[in-house]
Amino acid sequence: MLTIEGLKKSYAGHDILKGISFNVNKGDVISIIGPSGSGKTTLLRTITTLEEADGGHISFAGIDNDFQKLNGKDINTIRRNVGFVFQNYNLFNNKTALQNITEGLIVARKVKKSEAKKIALEALERVGLTDRQNHYPSQLSGGQQQRVGIARAIALNPQVIFFDEPTSALDPELVGEVLKVMQDLANSGTTMVVVTHQMNFARDVSNRVIFMADGYIVEQGSPKKIFENPSEERTKKFLTDILSNV
Amino acid sequence: MSLDTNFMVKVAYTALQGIPVTLNIVLVALLISLPIGVLFALIRIYRIKVLEQFVKFYVSLVRGTPIIAQILIVYSAFPSLLNVIIGKAAFDINPIYYAYIVFTLNSIATLTEVFRSALQTVDKGQMEAGLMVGMQPRQTFWRIILPQALISAVPNIANATLYLIKNSSLAFIMSVKDITAIAKTEAAFNYNFLEAYLVVWVYYLIICYSAEVIFYLLERYFSRYRRPTKQTTGFNWLPFSLKQPKLTAKTDLTESERTNHANN
Numbered sequence: 228m229l230t231i232e233g234l235k236k237s238y239a240g241h242d243i244l245k246g247i248s249f250n251v252n253k254g255d256v257i258s259i260i261g262p263s264g265s266g267k268t269t270l271l272r273t274i275t276t277l278e279e280a281d282g283g284h285i286s287f288a289g290i291d292n293d294f295q296k297l298n299g300k301d302i303n304t305i306r307r308n309v310g311f312v313f314q315n316y317n318l319f320n321n322k323t324a325l326q327n328i329t330e331g332l333i334v335a336r337k338v339k340k341s342e343a344k345k346i347a348l349e350a351l352e353r354v355g356l357t358d359r360q361n362h363y364p365s366q367l368s369g370g371q372q373q374r375v376g377i378a379r380a381i382a383l384n385p386q387v388i389f390f391d392e393p394t395s396a397l398d399p400e401l402v403g404e405v406l407k408v409m410q411d412l413a414n415s416g417t418t419m420v421v422v423t424h425q426m427n428f429a430r431d432v433s434n435r436v437i438f439m440a441d442g443y444i445v446e447q448g449s450p451k452k453i454f455e456n457p458s459e460e461r462t463k464k465f466l467t468d469i470l471s472n473v
Numbered sequence: 474m475s476l477d478t479n480f481m482v483k484v485a486y487t488a489l490q491g492i493p494v495t496l497n498i499v500l501v502a503l504l505i506s507l508p509i510g511v512l513f514a515l516i517r518i519y520r521i522k523v524l525e526q527f528v529k530f531y532v533s534l535v536r537g538t539p540i541i542a543q544i545l546i547v548y549s550a551f552p553s554l555l556n557v558i559i560g561k562a563a564f565d566i567n568p569i570y571y572a573y574i575v576f577t578l579n580s581i582a583t584l585t586e587v588f589r590s591a592l593q594t595v596d597k598g599q600m601e602a603g604l605m606v607g608m609q610p611r612q613t614f615w616r617i618i619l620p621q622a623l624i625s626a627v628p629n630i631a632n633a634t635l636y637l638i639k640n641s642s643l644a645f646i647m648s649v650k651d652i653t654a655i656a657k658t659e660a661a662f663n664y665n666f667l668e669a670y671l672v673v674w675v676y677y678l679i680i681c682y683s684a685e686v687i688f689y690l691l692e693r694y695f696s697r698y699r700r701p702t703k704q705t706t707g708f709n710w711l712p713f714s715l716k717q718p719k720l721t722a723k724t725d726l727t728e729s730e731r732t733n734h735a736n737n
Contacts, residue, residue: 277601303607311605317598321620321698331606334616363698383606 228253228418229274229387234283234294236266236273243269245442247283251387251420256413258429258450259422261439262465267422268314270439271389275309276302288386307335310380310388315396316372318364324351324375325360328382336383350378354408370401374408381412388412390421426469430454438462481668484659488672491652494569495680498641498651502576503634510584511619517589528585535582540575540640547575548647572644572651576637583633591626592618624695631688635681642677652676 229251236244243266251257259267272278273294274285280294288308290301297305318327328347332338338346351357354374364372373393380388393409394402406428413419413432423429429436430450437447438459446459457463513532516524535543548571555563595618603613645654653673660669 275605277604306604307607309605311602313598313602315598317596317602319599319602319617321617321624323698330616331608334612335607335609365699379606 232284258433310385350382387418506580513585514588587629591622
């Protein structure tokens with residue numbers, strides 16, 4: 228459904244992504260793990276066109292083109308077919324929880340107001356926040372804000388939702404409620420690509436794990452393979468380091 | 474020394490006619506300069522070629538010269554300029570139009586800087602979130618970024634407005650019949666200048682204080698989304714009181730949630 232080939236990106240002379248290739252199939256739940264600075268977030272941001280790629284090829288939603296040759300229309304198509312959940316939620320501060328969700332539906336998708344509200348309420352129900360629909364982001368806890376962020380993404384019914392470290396900004400006791408929502412999504416067949424430091428999520432929920440380091444995909448495979456029998460030295464070291472800290 | 478109170482009452486009465494003139498200058502200048510200020514701020518933020526240089530130069534030019542000099546230049550340049558174009562009629566133009574021009578040009582420079590700083594306070598994640606729900610940059614700007622920036626801008630717009638109100642008193646130089654001009658003329662008959670100036674003083678105080686209250690209410694209205702189920706009841710209605718407004722906080726959040734807010 229989504230295929231990326233040879234994706235490259237550099238900032239101020241530093242190569243962040245040095246040729247990333249992978250594909251996402253419908254219904255996949257892919258966890259991307261790796262040490263900080265390995266380019267996980269940049270990967271998500273370049274695929275979703277928040278950052279311009281320096282090279283590489285994308286085929287997705289009827290587009291089959293080099294990143295650098297994407298025109299405005301292609302970029303709109305990509306944005307219309309992806310959802311994005313941000314590390315620091317990025318809810319619209321001047322809109323209520325409900326309006327955060329209806330905004331994209333009404334303004335971008337031209338859905339009728341009443342219809343948009345219905346869709347938004349359904350999405351809020353899925354993340355268990357129907358009672359907070361009229362709260363502004365500043366009146367919600369971090370975990371609730373992130374759940375609204377997820378509801379905002381699913382309401383648009385995108386082909387794939389990208390999660391950029393969705394629980395990294397949360398207090399430890401609030402991580403669980405967000406992971407629970409993500410797990411429900413995964414179980415309902417939503418295609419998800421999740422950059423995460425939550426190894427439990429990567430191991431238990433995803434069907435494929437990608438390990439990245441220094442701008443490369445070092446290895447990828449089933450959670451069982453990556454966590455129990457990694458073939459690369461780099462992966463073993465990372466997992467030992469991270470699991471010994473738990 | 475004694476104050477001629479009868480005269481003060483008389484001046485107070487005649488100077489009333491000047492209040493609409495003063496307010497007119499302030500409102501016209503504000504209404505025109507607010508949108509232009511936003512536009513100029515955007516030109517600077519997005520570094521639009523050539524125009525950016527122009528805006529920078531314009532802002533420095535206005536901020537770097539005393540308003541009295543600006544008034545004198547506009548008031549001497551424009552009539553002569555118009556004289557060339559429309560002939561003698563140029564000298565019959567109501568001087569208030571020159572006041573509009575000077576104070577608008579002046580406010581544009583101030584508000585450009587106000588909006589530039591306000592727009593930069595809005596997190597760039599807000600724009601990204603807008604793009605990721607499929608909105609165009611322009612739609613996100615109007616619906617998400619600008620409303621938030623306006624709120625950060627309100628205190629500074631209030632500040633700029635207060636300066637504008639006070640500066641408008643210089644319009645008497647262009648023979649505009651505002652509060653100051655009327656009081657000065659009245660005083661000139663009997664040399665009761667102190668009395669007249671005290672009346673002027675009180676009038677500006679009242680106008681500025683009313684403006685403060687209006688902006689306070691505006692700020693409270695617009696920033697309602699910023700308060701976490703918390704009611705702040707606090708404008709110090711007494712201008713000379715040193716007492717701080719009492720703040721009461723009501724909240725239904727748990728301690729951990731509140732800490733979480735603080736951290737965010």
